[in-house]
Amino acid sequence: MNRKRQLKSTGFIIGSASVFVCFFVLFFSVSQKNRTFAQMNKDYQSSDTYQEESLLDRARFVTKRDGEATIVVLGSSVTFGKGATLEQPVWGELLENELNQTDGVKATVINRGYSGYSTADLISKNKIEAVIQDKPDIILFELCLINNNRYPQNDIGQTKADIQLIMNAFKEQLPDTLIILQTANPTHYDQVVLEQGKVAYDQYNDEIAEYVRTNQWPFIDTYHLMLNEMEEQHLSAEAVLSDAVHPNGDGYYVWFELLRDRLAVPVKMLH
Numbered sequence: 001m002n003r004k005r006q007l008k009s010t011g012f013i014i015g016s017a018s019v020f021v022c023f024f025v026l027f028f029s030v031s032q033k034n035r036t037f038a039q040m041n042k043d044y045q046s047s048d049t050y051q052e053e054s055l056l057d058r059a060r061f062v063t064k065r066d067g068e069a070t071i072v073v074l075g076s077s078v079t080f081g082k083g084a085t086l087e088q089p090v091w092g093e094l095l096e097n098e099l100n101q102t103d104g105v106k107a108t109v110i111n112r113g114y115s116g117y118s119t120a121d122l123i124s125k126n127k128i129e130a131v132i133q134d135k136p137d138i139i140l141f142e143l144c145l146i147n148n149n150r151y152p153q154n155d156i157g158q159t160k161a162d163i164q165l166i167m168n169a170f171k172e173q174l175p176d177t178l179i180i181l182q183t184a185n186p187t188h189y190d191q192v193v194l195e196q197g198k199v200a201y202d203q204y205n206d207e208i209a210e211y212v213r214t215n216q217w218p219f220i221d222t223y224h225l226m227l228n229e230m231e232e233q234h235l236s237a238e239a240v241l242s243d244a245v246h247p248n249g250d251g252y253y254v255w256f257e258l259l260r261d262r263l264a265v266p267v268k269m270l271h
Helices: 002-045 054-065 090-099 119-124 128-136 156-173 202-215 222-233 249-260
Strands: 070-077 107-113 138-142 178-182
Touching: 002 178, 054 070, 054 138, 054 178, 070 090, 070 128, 090 107, 090 249, 107 128, 119 128, 119 156, 156 178, 156 202, 202 222, 222 249
Parallel strands: 070 107, 070 138, 138 178
Antiparallel strands: none
16 A cells, blocks of 8 residues: 555656646746747847838748738728629738748738728727737738718718727737728719718828828828829729729729838838
8 A cells, every 4th residue: 555655656746747847848948939039029120121111021020030920901891802803802812922922921911801890890899909819910901981981971080089099009009010001992982072061082081191191100092092003004993993982803903013012111101
């Protein structure tokens, strides 16, 4: 009986020691990884590259640090991809394909576009919290102005407050995440006042774009860039839209090309 107790006690000691060794190895490994992670961040943030950082620079750095960059595209149905095709997919998927063909970059794009959503909907339906839970390295935030402008039209002052609240949440919860804001595509309603006493879509874009620039947030004014591109290429709205609002495959590709042209532009120059 004593022999059994002795063996049991020895087994317990050996088992405990094994657990302790495993815990120590795991703790050391995690600690070492955290130190390496912190040092890489410190080195990058003191580098010349960081001073002129672009979206591509950030994606390349995170790939080197973590093995992969996580990018969230956030917005409305024109981020989700309504009107896109398998042959010519939405701009977020095109972006992922482009980045994964770029030397030194491996990226995954998470699509958090929601049909019919305004900025108020993103907040009230906890979609901002969902993005925070993704812990992305980069966020491309399409500002939902198509829906904020329509049926019913959200007050522009409230839209500004929504954007500020969202940006505050991101900066507090994701302080190391690169966030770039975007307007969306032109529609058939650009100069149509949809409700008495309200403003048209182009006016809405103008005022929100000015607000974003005043806050000095990295910004791609897709709306005006697409209008300019359509004029240069002699493209009508019908040529780039699948209906009155949503781009078709060609429209999403024009959007993506404008984004691609700015991947290597320093974010402080995006305005």
